Amino acid sequence: MIEKHALTITAALLLAGATQAAAQATDSVVVVAPEGSTILRLNRNGGFVVFGELGAGSSDGIPAAGPGTRLLWHAWKAAFRAGIVEATQWDEANVGSYSTAFGKNAEASGTGSFAAGEDVNATGENATAMGLRASAVGIATFAAGQDVVAYGNYSVALGRSAHTNARHGSFVFADASTTDTLRASVNHAAHWRVAGGFRIYTSSNLSTGVTIQSGSSVSNWGQSAAVISTSTGALLTTGGVWQNASDASLKFAFEEVSGEEILEQLRELPIQSWSYKVEGQEYRHLGPTAQDFYAAFGLGTSDVSIGTVDADGVALKAAQALERRTAELARRADADRAEAEALRAEVARLRAEVEALRGRVKAYEALEERIARLEAASAGGQEKRVQ
Numbered sequence: 001m002i003e004k005h006a007l008t009i010t011a012a013l014l015l016a017g018a019t020q021a022a023a024q025a026t027d028s029v030v031v032v033a034p035e036g037s038t039i040l041r042l043n044r045n046g047g048f049v050v051f052g053e054l055g056a057g058s059s060d061g062i063p064a065a066g067p068g069t070r071l072l073w074h075a076w077k078a079a080f081r082a083g084i085v086e087a088t089q090w091d092e093a094n095v096g097s098y099s100t101a102f103g104k105n106a107e108a109s110g111t112g113s114f115a116a117g118e119d120v121n122a123t124g125e126n127a128t129a130m131g132l133r134a135s136a137v138g139i140a141t142f143a144a145g146q147d148v149v150a151y152g153n154y155s156v157a158l159g160r161s162a163h164t165n166a167r168h169g170s171f172v173f174a175d176a177s178t179t180d181t182l183r184a185s186v187n188h189a190a191h192w193r194v195a196g197g198f199r200i201y202t203s204s205n206l207s208t209g210v211t212i213q214s215g216s217s218v219s220n221w222g223q224s225a226a227v228i229s230t231s232t233g234a235l236l237t238t239g240g241v242w243q244n245a246s247d248a249s250l251k252f253a254f255e256e257v258s259g260e261e262i263l264e265q266l267r268e269l270p271i272q273s274w275s276y277k278v279e280g281q282e283y284r285h286l287g288p289t290a291q292d293f294y295a296a297f298g299l300g301t302s303d304v305s306i307g308t309v310d311a312d313g314v315a316l317k318a319a320q321a322l323e324r325r326t327a328e329l330a331r332r333a334d335a336d337r338a339e340a341e342a343l344r345a346e347v348a349r350l351r352a353e354v355e356a357l358r359g360r361v362k363a364y365e366a367l368e369e370r371i372a373r374l375e376a377a378s379a380g381g382q383e384k385r386v387q
Contacts, residue, residue, distance in 0.1 A: 039075075054078050054097075065091045079108075089121075096125075110136075124153075138168070148174075152184070159193075207231060244309045259321025265296045266318055287311075 030042040042048040052075020062074050065088070072081040072090065077097045081090050088094060089107040099108035099122070101115040108115040108129075113122035113136070115129045120143075122129040127136035127143075127150070134143040134157075141150035141157075141164075148157040155164035155171070162174035167184035170191065174182040177195035184191050192198060197213035199220060208231040211219040215227055215238035223229040228236040233245030270292050275281045287306075288296075294303035299310040 050075070052076060052078070062090070062092045062095060124150075138164075138166075145174075147179075147181075148172075152187075155184070162193075202231075242308070244307075246309065257317055259317050259324065262297075262314060262317045263321050266314070269293070269296050 027043050027045070028041050029044050030040065031038055032040040037051075039051050040048065050073050052073070055076055062072075064070055064072060067086050069084040070081070070090075073079075074081070074095055077095055077099070079095050079097065079099045081095075081101050083101070083103045083106060085105055087105070089105050090101070094107050094109045096108055096110045096113050098111060099113045099115075101108040101122075103116050103120065104118040105120075106115040106117060106129075107121040107123070110122055110124045110127045112126040113124065113128070115122040115136075117129070117131045117134060120129040120131060120134045122136040122141075122143075124136055124138045124141050126139065127141045129136040129150075130144045131148065132146040134145060134147075135149045135151070136143040137149065137151040138153040138155060140154050141152070142155075143150035143157045145157070145159045145162065147160060148162045150157040150164050152164045152166045152168045152170055154169045155167060157164050157172050159174040160176045161179055161181045162172040163181050163183045164170045164172050165183040165185070167187045167189070169188040170184040170186070171189070172182055172184050172191045174193045175195055177193070182191060182193045194212075195214065197211055197217060197219065199209065199211050201209040203209070206220075209220075210231075211221060211223075211226075211229045213219055213226065213229065215225055218224045219226060219229040221229050221231050221233075223233075223235050225238050226235040227238055230245075233247060233250065234243060236242050269288050271286065271288050273284055273286050275284055290300075290306050291303045293306050293311070294300060297310070297314060299313070300307045
């Protein structure tokens with residue numbers, strides 16, 4: 001059957017005026033070589049090759065144009081087409097040199113461009129468009145997905161309804177959670193819409209990494225109500241609070257620490273106001289340097305950074321020590337108040353006794369005065385009797 005078809009093809013080509021090359025390869029079924037230059041060779045194993053000369057255009061231009069279903073090799077532009085078009089996507093004006101287009105209404109008009117899918121177009125130089133209604137417009141752009149546009153040189157648009165928005169060097173990925181278009185806002189930046197979260201794994205067994213999520217779902221590390229969660233247990237809550245990993249099961253080598261010693265170290269720790277060099281003097285901060293903090297407490301992994309858990313621990317231990325001091329002062333104050341109350345009560349008792357003594361003294365004085373009068377009166381009566 002193959003040989004029959006081969007003979008039919010050969011006969012058709014001969015009737016069309018093509019000539020067989022005298023020195024064709026032994027495995028070839030058909031060799032078409034007008035004027036001695038081979039333009040087509042069909043081998044016995046079904047393989048074939050079609051030759052052309054780049055830039056050698058003719059008055060006829062592209063071999064076929066307009067709507068239709070076809071396999072097309074545009075030799076003098078080194079361009080290839082396969083599929084179906086319903087308009088002028090494969091006409092001469094819309095075929096870029098060295099371009100390729102597959103599918104339905106796939107247009108590759110840019111030099112070196114590639115288009116595959118349905119209603120896709122790669123109009124930029126060395127641009128690629130794939131999927132459904134994907135457009136790659138700028139130089140070296142890449143668009144893949146549905147309703148995506150890579151417009152802006154060296155930009156990439158992926159997913160659904162992603163648009164690089166004429167932002168050069170931008171990357172836009174949009175998920176299928178909505179049909180709203182995600183557009184790049186600045187040049188040379190990545191833009192992501194991932195309603196289910198963005199997961200980064202840093203180990204082959206997926207046990208370490210970071211998750212960026214909406215907060216309404218549980219991360220792959222088992223954390224909820226978080227915007228950023230990590231395999232270490234640390235997370236940023238939806239309220240904007242950074243929470244350090246502090247599970248007791250993650251810790252060992254516990255040691256007691258003297259609160260009074262912490263207070264002594266704090267007393268000597270330089271705490272100043274300063275600015276970061278990258279921020280300038282407009283922005284001020286308050287605290288010790290990492291070197292001074294490490295020298296004072298020996299906490300953390302190095303002397304060029306301060307862990308928030310360490311700074312919080314120092315502050316909490318110092319507060320605890322101050323609370324003990326306050327409690328002791330309060331106890332002493334209570335004891336002093338009790339002693340003062342006892343002293344006041346004693347003073348009041350003594351005053352009462354003094355007042356009682358004063359009353360007795362007055363009574364004694366009155367009695368003595370009476371006695372004196374009586375004695376005086378008695379002495380006067382005796383004198384009268386004697387006379």
